[in-house]
Amino acid sequence: MSLQITIDGRSLSVEKGQTLLQVARENGIDIPTLCDFPGLPSHGSCRMCVVEIEGRSNTPTACTTLAEDGMVVQTNSPIVQAQRIELLKLLLSEHTSSCLICTEKSHCDECMVTLRKAGVTTGCRSCSMDGACALQDLVERFGITEIGYPVRYRMLPVQKQDPFFDRDYNLCILCERCVRVCEENHFSSTLTLAGRGTDAIVSTAFGRTHIEAGCSFCGACVEVCPTGTLSEKTRKWDGKPEREVSTTCPLCSLGCQIDLLVKNDMVIGSLPAHASGSDMLCVKGRFGITELVNHPTRLGHPIAVNREGSLPVSWEQAIEAAAEKISSCAPGKYGMLISADCSNETLYVARKFVREAARSNHLRTSSTALYGDGLPVLQRLYGLAQPLSVLSEADIILCLGFDGTYAQSVVDVGLHRAKKHGAKLVTLNANEHSLSKAADEWLRPEPGEEADVIEMLVENTRMGEQQNRLSPIASQAQRVSDMLLKSRQAIILLGPAFLTHPDNLFLLKAVERLVAQTAAQLIILPDSANLAGAFRTGIITPATTAGLQDLEVLHLVGETVPPHLPDQPFILYQNIYPPRRDLPAGLILPAAAFTEEDGTFLDHAGRTRSIQRAVPAPGEALPSWQILCRIARKLGVAGFDYENAAQVRAEYETTGFTGADFAISVPGLLQPGLDVFQWVRREDHAYMGFPLGTLVAGFRRLYPE
Amino acid sequence: MNRFNSYREEALQKWDSQMVHSEIPVIYLGTASCGIAAGALDVLGTIQQTLTELGQPARIVQVGCIGPCYLEPIMDIAMPGGPRVSYTNVTPQKAKRILQANLTEGDLAPKMAKGHFGDEAFSSKTGIPKFFDLPMLKPQVRVILKNCGFIDPEDGDHYLAQDGYAGFLKVLEAGPQYALEALKESGLRGRGGAGFPAFKKWELARSAAGEQKYVVCNADEGDPGAFMNRALIESDPHAVLEGLLIAGYTVGASQGIIYVRAEYPLAVKRLRKAIGQMRSYGLLGDDILGSGFSFDINIKEGAGAFVCGEETALIASLEGKRGMPRPRPPFPSDSGYNGCPTLINNTETFGTVPAIMRNGGEWYQQFGVPGNYGTKTFSLVGKVKHTGLIEVPLGTSLRQVVEEVGGGTELPFKAVQTGGPLGGCLGASQLDTPITYEAMRDQGSIMGSGGLIVMDESTCIVDMARYFIGFALRESCGNCTPCRIGTRVLIDRLEKIIRGEGEPHDLEVMRKAADTMVKTSLCGLGQAASNPVTSSLNFFAAEYESHVHDHYCQAGVCKGLFQYVILAERCNGCGLCVKVCPANAIAGKLRETHTLDANLCTQCHACVEVCTKQAILSLPLSAEQDHLLLSEALQ
Ligand SMILES: Cc1cc2nc3c(=O)[nH]c(=O)nc-3n(C[C@H](O)[C@H](O)[C@H](O)COP(=O)(O)O)c2cc1C
Numbered sequence A: 001m002s003l004q005i006t007i008d009g010r011s012l013s014v015e016k017g018q019t020l021l022q023v024a025r026e027n028g029i030d031i032p033t034l035c036d037f038p039g040l041p042s043h044g045s046c047r048m049c050v051v052e053i054e055g056r057s058n059t060p061t062a063c064t065t066l067a068e069d070g071m072v073v074q075t076n077s078p079i080v081q082a083q084r085i086e087l088l089k090l091l092l093s094e095h096t097s098s099c100l101i102c103t104e105k106s107h108c109d110e111c112m113v114t115l116r117k118a119g120v121t122t123g124c125r126s127c128s129m130d131g132a133c134a135l136q137d138l139v140e141r142f143g144i145t146e147i148g149y150p151v152r153y154r155m156l157p158v159q160k161q162d163p164f165f166d167r168d169y170n171l172c173i174l175c176e177r178c179v180r181v182c183e184e185n186h187f188s189s190t191l192t193l194a195g196r197g198t199d200a201i202v203s204t205a206f207g208r209t210h211i212e213a214g215c216s217f218c219g220a221c222v223e224v225c226p227t228g229t230l231s232e233k234t235r236k237w238d239g240k241p242e243r244e245v246s247t248t249c250p251l252c253s254l255g256c257q258i259d260l261l262v263k264n265d266m267v268i269g270s271l272p273a274h275a276s277g278s279d280m281l282c283v284k285g286r287f288g289i290t291e292l293v294n295h296p297t298r299l300g301h302p303i304a305v306n307r308e309g310s311l312p313v314s315w316e317q318a319i320e321a322a323a324e325k326i327s328s329c330a331p332g333k334y335g336m337l338i339s340a341d342c343s344n345e346t347l348y349v350a351r352k353f354v355r356e357a358a359r360s361n362h363l364r365t366s367s368t369a370l371y372g373d374g375l376p377v378l379q380r381l382y383g384l385a386q387p388l389s390v391l392s393e394a395d396i397i398l399c400l401g402f403d404g405t406y407a408q409s410v411v412d413v414g415l416h417r418a419k420k421h422g423a424k425l426v427t428l429n430a431n432e433h434s435l436s437k438a439a440d441e442w443l444r445p446e447p448g449e450e451a452d453v454i455e456m457l458v459e460n461t462r463m464g465e466q467q468n469r470l471s472p473i474a475s476q477a478q479r480v481s482d483m484l485l486k487s488r489q490a491i492i493l494l495g496p497a498f499l500t501h502p503d504n505l506f507l508l509k510a511v512e513r514l515v516a517q518t519a520a521q522l523i524i525l526p527d528s529a530n531l532a533g534a535f536r537t538g539i540i541t542p543a544t545t546a547g548l549q550d551l552e553v554l555h556l557v558g559e560t561v562p563p564h565l566p567d568q569p570f571i572l573y574q575n576i577y578p579p580r581r582d583l584p585a586g587l588i589l590p591a592a593a594f595t596e597e598d599g600t601f602l603d604h605a606g607r608t609r610s611i612q613r614a615v616p617a618p619g620e621a622l623p624s625w626q627i628l629c630r631i632a633r634k635l636g637v638a639g640f641d642y643e644n645a646a647q648v649r650a651e652y653e654t655t656g657f658t659g660a661d662f663a664i665s666v667p668g669l670l671q672p673g674l675d676v677f678q679w680v681r682r683e684d685h686a687y688m689g690f691p692l693g694t695l696v697a698g699f700r701r702l703y704p705e
Numbered sequence B: 001m002n003r004f005n006s007y008r009e010e011a012l013q014k015w016d017s018q019m020v021h022s023e024i025p026v027i028y029l030g031t032a033s034c035g036i037a038a039g040a041l042d043v044l045g046t047i048q049q050t051l052t053e054l055g056q057p058a059r060i061v062q063v064g065c066i067g068p069c070y071l072e073p074i075m076d077i078a079m080p081g082g083p084r085v086s087y088t089n090v091t092p093q094k095a096k097r098i099l100q101a102n103l104t105e106g107d108l109a110p111k112m113a114k115g116h117f118g119d120e121a122f123s124s125k126t127g128i129p130k131f132f133d134l135p136m137l138k139p140q141v142r143v144i145l146k147n148c149g150f151i152d153p154e155d156g157d158h159y160l161a162q163d164g165y166a167g168f169l170k171v172l173e174a175g176p177q178y179a180l181e182a183l184k185e186s187g188l189r190g191r192g193g194a195g196f197p198a199f200k201k202w203e204l205a206r207s208a209a210g211e212q213k214y215v216v217c218n219a220d221e222g223d224p225g226a227f228m229n230r231a232l233i234e235s236d237p238h239a240v241l242e243g244l245l246i247a248g249y250t251v252g253a254s255q256g257i258i259y260v261r262a263e264y265p266l267a268v269k270r271l272r273k274a275i276g277q278m279r280s281y282g283l284l285g286d287d288i289l290g291s292g293f294s295f296d297i298n299i300k301e302g303a304g305a306f307v308c309g310e311e312t313a314l315i316a317s318l319e320g321k322r323g324m325p326r327p328r329p330p331f332p333s334d335s336g337y338n339g340c341p342t343l344i345n346n347t348e349t350f351g352t353v354p355a356i357m358r359n360g361g362e363w364y365q366q367f368g369v370p371g372n373y374g375t376k377t378f379s380l381v382g383k384v385k386h387t388g389l390i391e392v393p394l395g396t397s398l399r400q401v402v403e404e405v406g407g408g409t410e411l412p413f414k415a416v417q418t419g420g421p422l423g424g425c426l427g428a429s430q431l432d433t434p435i436t437y438e439a440m441r442d443q444g445s446i447m448g449s450g451g452l453i454v455m456d457e458s459t460c461i462v463d464m465a466r467y468f469i470g471f472a473l474r475e476s477c478g479n480c481t482p483c484r485i486g487t488r489v490l491i492d493r494l495e496k497i498i499r500g501e502g503e504p505h506d507l508e509v510m511r512k513a514a515d516t517m518v519k520t521s522l523c524g525l526g527q528a529a530s531n532p533v534t535s536s537l538n539f540f541a542a543e544y545e546s547h548v549h550d551h552y553c554q555a556g557v558c559k560g561l562f563q564y565v566i567l568a569e570r571c572n573g574c575g576l577c578v579k580v581c582p583a584n585a586i587a588g589k590l591r592e593t594h595t596l597d598a599n600l601c602t603q604c605h606a607c608v609e610v611c612t613k614q615a616i617l618s619l620p621l622s623a624e625q626d627h628l629l630l631s632e633a634l635q
């Protein structure tokens, strides 16, 4: 039904249920707001959006007032203007606001060239939100030059005890955007309003730290805060970004779209790419990236290492030395270990390089070790993998080994949303996890006994009938099976812990049967960013039982140096960080990070996601595929003259990988003493072989070793 | 239905044989919270002990609050065949003497009796006045408080015997439309403060779409000094419950909830007991009295925040959320508890309903004035001589309440804070204001839920305003800007003035902040919190100005803004002040004029309190030089 209202003399036809603020916005009428935020329920606490409505004695807030037929509204009358100014002045009286009304403020920008070291913001120019602050905007807009009320500093200690962001509630205007985004959009209750009256303050319950309060550090609160109250530790003094570059987060297989914030050719932050429909990130994508790509140890120049020590060399010398080593290597004595964190382009060129330039068959990824025996089944299941968006179709979701506490919390939110829309949530997890409370059923076996429970589900759904169960978990499994059988659309979600479980061969086979019996959709969420790409390029191959233990050249691409190298091969170490242990002899080849190259990934559902070069690589570092191409060209091998990543991609996309390329013979690889993989166990939450905790201090507290 | 009628018969018989025509003496003791606070439980112990000692049978009936708190503990005795006689400010010793006199000597001890509930003849025979002729009670009427002090609130039969649940039966018989009509005709307005017509709210809730509806009784009563709702529940819980039951039936709700302060343990206990009795009478549960109407009542104890009395905050609190108001609309009658249509009324509103249903709407119009029909209870506290729970018809003037009911003040009257902490502070020139919702509002006050705090010359208006703003500041939920920061700005300015650092523009700043609060706050708290300041700025401008311009607090409250001077003309040299002064600042020989050394004086106020001649005055600091002022003060 449509209603007729008049705003500022304009007659407008509006939908029932719209607030005056919505109507005004849609019609280009600008009403100042502070607590309102798109996508959050209206709140009405700042009172900035007061308007005059004919026939009402008070001035209601536009954001909370629903349009009614025949309403006559003034959004900018002298009365409401005056009220807004008074309200803003009241807010400023509790904000460190001297800068806002300082007559010198226009000159101050240029003069503020000093180092900003103070932990507490004492004026706008040293506030992390300078230039992006909602209060500054309103002060400008209203032309406020004096506050008129005595100023009060709340003297609250700045809270810095948690990783990633600091909280200075002296600057808080209690708009509660943070509280609402946490509660409404992220289904978390980390933040609440505590205290009453003047002492009211945003806080965790009982004043615990954010870690204790169950915060997953998605950073949504920081993003919506209109003031400098919440500030990222790493971005505090960077000011406004110059540009934003959309790309894909490479820290897990979800392939979240992110906007990199760039200033002075440096990545200063990362936010969910709202324009591409990504409304949140997990802590890794939100707070990990800046520190990872700007890490002080990033490699910028090639280095030659021998017994005497290490020596910087030019790319020319390095490529020549590498080519020399490879060409002089005995047949089959060259092996490459490559990370599934690399782009499709690098994986493809690497595969071609090993076969055609190094003329070897020894190409592996550490994922082979991580996923172990279950790999062939996992690959089969990948054929069924669906994107997260199917969650909305489900009426029951079975989450196996999923924990979104500090990774993939995006999925957590998707699951909560599905639950809100009526889906039942069942989790199978031996430990407390992010869904412990939300789950309708939490199947909780003893650690290591997950397989038994899965087997029960498989059996129950196969038999399809009720049986008397003795143990509690068995009757719980029976309930879940009934739910699965009765469901319209079941979804089975395989979390990282399940995929890398020591029993995964058995588990995954059971899942395969369960999927078949319940016609469930499958979502697979490995931790490795480009596992699907590694499958497609046939990197997780080739079938050979020959050991790799007596290599002459070991080429590591995005992998760390194995702890124990029995044969002391010559090592070509190609990565973005220096090796964690000394190389006996070899070459260190500096690679570009994902922010410094173009390329693509295949996400958890096999969809192509692209990465964009946002900033130059440090020093002379090059994209990994380019390094390989240069060595190949030096070796005189044709077919490595790509000018850019697009050319690589074109070739990769048209290459049909034959079935033989995908053959996997893992058991042999995992036998003790047979090859390197037994001691290259990849870790969770890692990038290019480096556990995130070793690179980013904040992660050290979230992912204890 | 038949079962219920037999309960009623039984109750009537019991009332008649045990109370009206009792063969043994009936001893009434007020044991509501006010009585208990004054020592009623000690008296109860003494009564029991004395009865055993005397070997006399007597029936002790613990009743609720009859009103005049300043007379508590109140013990009444009705000898067989005689009327009930009240003895007030009873101590255990006094109780023993009165009992002995009455029970063993047949002596009414008329000297100790305050009043009786019998006829004129009894008055002339004994010289004891009628209780309701006492100056405090004479101007009052008893509609809501009818049973208070007369029945045992823990005995449901007592309520049944007073036509209890007759209102409900009538509504059951005549239908919901009758209830709405009666309510409309009665003109009853919400007693929680805003005075919204009760029938409109009921009608909205009744016509709101929704399977599940709720009725909620607001017994949060967070105003400091207010105790009307508590007293009503403690003294006559069934009246409130019957109102709730009628409301549930009328609007089509199946669940009633009473939101009561957890600080009211006795009220909670009596409610629980009464709900149990309702259940055993068949007035709760499924298919009540065979009518097909099913209803139950829950009690929810509130954690005590004042703002939880605001209806939307109360609902949030019921839902287990932080007690925080939300914007209206939607009004609770559309979307309240758990999103369902919810009727929410004040305790007193519900408490009035049964009488209206029993007697019809027109009957109620005999009280009060058009537009403001009916009676309203107030808790009259402060510096009046007679404090307590009172009930007067709307339209009664403040003067009548303060001077007649309250008996005036010892020192000259100065102001009355009406409407609780969010109300206005009215002075002597506003005393003729009739107590109606509109007149209160026009004076910059509100009706509020019924707190009346009377102040005399010893009260400093600025200090008073600070007290109430301090309350609002602590009790604001802190959600919206004008209320959270505005109250702080106000208190900062008031404190500055009290310290003697006030500047003329501070008054302007306060007016501005108050104006923004009134116009832009989300809920009633923020909208009304500045009333004590604005009203006192209007009516006591001179007092603010003397604080700001002359740094002088005439009331002698704001330390450092006055000096105590002993007025030779009044001092009789009794020496009382010398004894109490902790600073040895007063000197003087017995029966000679004393002097006070301002340098030693800590302005603790002790001497002023003991001086019977009112010889110690608080004068401006400049008074010694300024003889003119001194003689002014003398007049
Ligand atoms: C700050 C604030 C406190 C309130 N406290 C109470 C209260 O303690 N008891 C009450 O009945 N109403 C209180 N009210 C009024 C309620 O919001 C509501 O209007 C009332 O319960 C409706 O009942 P009525 O229509 O019977 O008056 C309060 C309102 C405000 C703004």
Ligand code: SF4
Binding pocket: A171, A172, A173, A174, A175, A176, A177, A178, A179, A202, A221, A224, A225, A226, A227, A229, A230
């Ligand atoms: S921290 Fe920021 S978002 Fe949260 S209430 Fe304060 S100003 Fe608003």
Ligand code: SF4
Binding pocket: B307, B324, B325, B475, B476, B477, B478, B479, B480, B481, B483, B484, B521, B522, B523, B524, B525, B526, B527
């Ligand atoms: S006016 Fe005060 S109490 Fe009411 S919502 Fe606003 S802050 Fe809370």
Ligand code: FES
Binding pocket: A032, A033, A034, A035, A036, A043, A044, A045, A046, A047, A048, A049, A050, A061, A062, A063, A064
């Ligand atoms: S934007 Fe409407 S009250 Fe804040």
